[in-house]
Amino acid sequence: MNLSKKEKRYLELIYRGVDDPIIISDTLKLQRNKVSTTKARIFKKLAVNSWFNAIRRSFTLDILLKEEYNIHGISDIVSNCSSNIHEIYNNREEGETEDEVKLKIYYALLNSFNEYEYDSLLRSFDGGDRDFK
DSSP states (O other): OOOOHHHHHHHHHHHTTOOOHHHHHHHHTOOGGGHHHHHHHHHHHHTOSSHHHHHHHHHHTTSSOHHHHOOSSHHHHHHHHHHHHHHHHHTOOTTOOHHHHHHHHHHHHHHHHHHHHHHHHSGGGGTOOTTOO
């Protein structure tokens, strides 16, 4: 997958929450009418139909690297998950089977993964850029 430097920069801007066409055109030094054309080209190259899927696919294809954007947050998510699992294990209900405990732990892990995914993929869509340099 070959995106041009401008297309990659456009993805980075969208991920960081910059979605104003005027700011994008000024930042990328594009004519304002070329912003939508560039967006369409990115979507076509990535075979997606939304910014969410474009960002997700960009991480999957290593066009954007999560490590560059996920500076904070992961340690908190892991710490909370560990605390939740510890609490589940130590506060087992009487008569609860080992499989039921494992299922609760699985759900705690799944919730932590969802939290991480939200933090790393949807940050720009919730209006925040709290973890960026």
